[in-house]
Amino acid sequence: MKDIDPTTVSADEWDELNFPRPTEQEFDRVVERAISRRGFLGGMLAFGSGAAVMGTGLLNSTSARAQQANRFAFKPIPIATDNTVHVPEGYSWDVLIRWGDPLFAEAEGDFTHETGGSVAMSDKVFGENTDGMELFVIGGRQVIAVNHEYTNNKINLPQTADGMPASADDVRKLQNLQGVAVMEVRETENGWEVVKDGPFNRRITHNTPMRIAGPAAGHDLMKTVADPTGTESLGTFNNCGAGKTPWGTYLTCEENFNGYFGATGDMPADEKVAAGYQRYGIGAEGRYGYEKFDARFDVSQSPNEPHRAGWIVETDPSDASSTPVKRTALGRFKHENAACVLAPDGRAVVYMGDDERGEFLYKWVSRDVYVPGGDTSTLLDEGTLYVAKFNEDQTGTWLALTPEATGMSAAEIAIFTRTAASKVGATTMDRPEWVAVNPTAIEAYCCLTNNSRRGTMNDDGSIRTNAGGDAMTVNAVNPRETNRYGQIVRWRPAGENHASSIFEWDLYVMAGNPSVHTEGLNAGSANVNTGNMFNSPDGMVMDSTGLLWIQTDGDDSNEGDFAGQGNNQMLVGDPVTGEIQRFLTGPYGSEVTGLCWSADRRTMFVGIQHPDAPFPDGEGKLPRSSIIAIKRDENALLG
Numbered sequence: 001m002k003d004i005d006p007t008t009v010s011a012d013e014w015d016e017l018n019f020p021r022p023t024e025q026e027f028d029r030v031v032e033r034a035i036s037r038r039g040f041l042g043g044m045l046a047f048g049s050g051a052a053v054m055g056t057g058l059l060n061s062t063s064a065r066a067q068q069a070n071r072f073a074f075k076p077i078p079i080a081t082d083n084t085v086h087v088p089e090g091y092s093w094d095v096l097i098r099w100g101d102p103l104f105a106e107a108e109g110d111f112t113h114e115t116g117g118s119v120a121m122s123d124k125v126f127g128e129n130t131d132g133m134e135l136f137v138i139g140g141r142q143v144i145a146v147n148h149e150y151t152n153n154k155i156n157l158p159q160t161a162d163g164m165p166a167s168a169d170d171v172r173k174l175q176n177l178q179g180v181a182v183m184e185v186r187e188t189e190n191g192w193e194v195v196k197d198g199p200f201n202r203r204i205t206h207n208t209p210m211r212i213a214g215p216a217a218g219h220d221l222m223k224t225v226a227d228p229t230g231t232e233s234l235g236t237f238n239n240c241g242a243g244k245t246p247w248g249t250y251l252t253c254e255e256n257f258n259g260y261f262g263a264t265g266d267m268p269a270d271e272k273v274a275a276g277y278q279r280y281g282i283g284a285e286g287r288y289g290y291e292k293f294d295a296r297f298d299v300s301q302s303p304n305e306p307h308r309a310g311w312i313v314e315t316d317p318s319d320a321s322s323t324p325v326k327r328t329a330l331g332r333f334k335h336e337n338a339a340c341v342l343a344p345d346g347r348a349v350v351y352m353g354d355d356e357r358g359e360f361l362y363k364w365v366s367r368d369v370y371v372p373g374g375d376t377s378t379l380l381d382e383g384t385l386y387v388a389k390f391n392e393d394q395t396g397t398w399l400a401l402t403p404e405a406t407g408m409s410a411a412e413i414a415i416f417t418r419t420a421a422s423k424v425g426a427t428t429m430d431r432p433e434w435v436a437v438n439p440t441a442i443e444a445y446c447c448l449t450n451n452s453r454r455g456t457m458n459d460d461g462s463i464r465t466n467a468g469g470d471a472m473t474v475n476a477v478n479p480r481e482t483n484r485y486g487q488i489v490r491w492r493p494a495g496e497n498h499a500s501s502i503f504e505w506d507l508y509v510m511a512g513n514p515s516v517h518t519e520g521l522n523a524g525s526a527n528v529n530t531g532n533m534f535n536s537p538d539g540m541v542m543d544s545t546g547l548l549w550i551q552t553d554g555d556d557s558n559e560g561d562f563a564g565q566g567n568n569q570m571l572v573g574d575p576v577t578g579e580i581q582r583f584l585t586g587p588y589g590s591e592v593t594g595l596c597w598s599a600d601r602r603t604m605f606v607g608i609q610h611p612d613a614p615f616p617d618g619e620g621k622l623p624r625s626s627i628i629a630i631k632r633d634e635n636a637l638l639g
């Protein structure tokens with residue numbers, strides 16, 4: 001491990017330091033970049049009616065627009081730099097649940113600020129780093145399924161000096177605090193609460209039995225000593241964003257799974273395995289120290305175990321004893337979320353981002369159609385995976401990842417999806433985070449959070465690439481060098497059909513800082529101003545009225561390029577006018593991530609992840625990732 005603290009560095013920085021990406025010799029890229037930029041601005045200004053007007057030349061139109069009535073029911077709030085949550089006048093918030101709070105009565109009173117809770121109860125409590133979530137109504141009860149992405153070891157293991165586990169028990173505690181929680185919630189006279197011992201309550205951890213389905217199931221690369229069939233694995237990892245299917249299941253998405261693996265002996269020599277490790281960032285030094293105490297995570301002993309992570313996992317929240325299923329047809333990469341929608345003919349379409357610098361945006365289309373009430377047990381197993389190619393003229397193509405197109409078998413396409421996508425010439429993206437589908441128009445959105453390496457050169461003058469050698473040249477959809485602020489791309493499929501393989505696109509917003517950069521692309525697009533600015537859009541959900549809720553995971557230093565942007569926040573955007581207003585600010589150091597609504601849409605549940613402040617318990621207490629419940633005065637509708 002190089003000179004960084006693995007317990008506090010971000011997954012993105014950790015990968016960059018440990019697995020610096022190779023280079024590509026391309027000396028004509030400067031010229032190409034200039035063409036791209038002209039194409040971007042020209043294209044945006046010409047984009048059709050209804051789209052947000054883009055281009056920094058139109059920045060001044062924003063203030064005039066803001067004076068007109070808009071669809072937002074609240075007065076926007078200023079930035080904050082303090083240690084708590086703020087919402088607009090007329091709204092209030094309360095904590096629903098925090099890391100360490102019991103889901104089962106037997107864990108009541110287990111959490112203390114000295115211990116961070118016991119090992120024995122660590123899979124009976126709400127886990128760490130709350131992230132994507134969905135609410136289900138099951139037999140009249142409201143049930144939230146929510147991800148626990150990763151751990152903050154120094155906080156979760158307060159007795160250790162450096163946050164690195166010192167025993168198998170420490171490892172087990174970390175493993176138990178991650179995964180998924182399913183919990184019943186109800187609203188009482190005193191506000192919302194989790195129903196302890198609710199019949200649907202369960203914790204899914206790094207050790208929960210899973211079934212492997214789809215094209216990779218049973219392949220040699222999926223077999224281990226403990227599972228010679230390659231069809232049964234343990235655990236789901238780094239559960240980031242989420243999704244919900246029309247048939248009522250929960251999709252949890254495995255993102256930075258690579259960090260859980262390390263080696264106590266030699267790294268695997270097999271060429272295919274080694275090439276996969278290189279592309280996905282699996283090295284000898286694990287981020288969490290699991291490999292020292294749990295042989296399953298030691299790739300010198302279990303070289304195929306990492307192939308069993310990096311998937312989308314389908315779980316039935318209505319049956320706490322059901323076995324979650326890894327749906328390998330949807331590909332293996334650093335999955336952000338899974339936005340599932342039906343094509344007009346009933347086929348399921350799942351949009352998915354791969355969150356790493358220069359990786360890709362994907363779509364999967366089922367072979368079979370969804371029939372309400374019909375059997376859905378194999379619906380996510382047969383279909384076609386596609387990767388996005390964005391053209392400079394604002395058209396795009398979904399390129400099918402088939403054996404014919406890639407020269408790879410269906411199982412290899414599933415296991416080494418990134419390699420397959422590189423072969424067909426997908427567009428390198430600025431870290432695709434959540435995709436949101438508009439329920440009121442046939443269009444979808446993806447947050448491209450930032451990319452500090454976009455368009456940058458190595459010392460020898462070659463352009464930076466992703467781990468597959470694909471150049472991160474500036475292009476129309478990722479138009480900025482050293483992209484600090486991020487953007488949101490939107491696409492409309494041809495024929496108003498999400499299963500179509502062609503689309504048109506534009507940028508809904510290009511975040512920026514107009515107070516620091518008065519001109520140029522870093523000022524942001526026309527719908528960004530000094531009153532609503534932000535950086536690094538990440539979580540994103542469309543509400544039932546077609547408003548776009550945007551959550552940030554960015555630089556909250558409030559200095560330099562980020563001066564005046566404050567803590568991470570949640571904003572809401574109008575897709576039609578392009579207007580954006582700030583609705584919520586999080587406590588210092590936190591990321592705002594995860595959003596769902598109560599069944600009556602009069603409560604909004606929002607995730608506050610890894611505060612670096614004594615939130616919500618106050619001074620001298622451990623910071624605790626929490627879900628908050630937001631209400632509006634008069635119990636009014638919230639989206």
Ligand code: FEO
Pocket residue numbers: 149240241255336355433538
């Ligand atoms: Fe877990 Fe890309 O955020």
Ligand code: CA
Pocket residue numbers: 240241336433434538539553593
């Ligand atoms: Ca995220």
Ligand code: CA
Pocket residue numbers: 433449538553
């Ligand atoms: Ca992020």
Ligand code: CA
Pocket residue numbers: 149553591593609
């Ligand atoms: Ca995060």
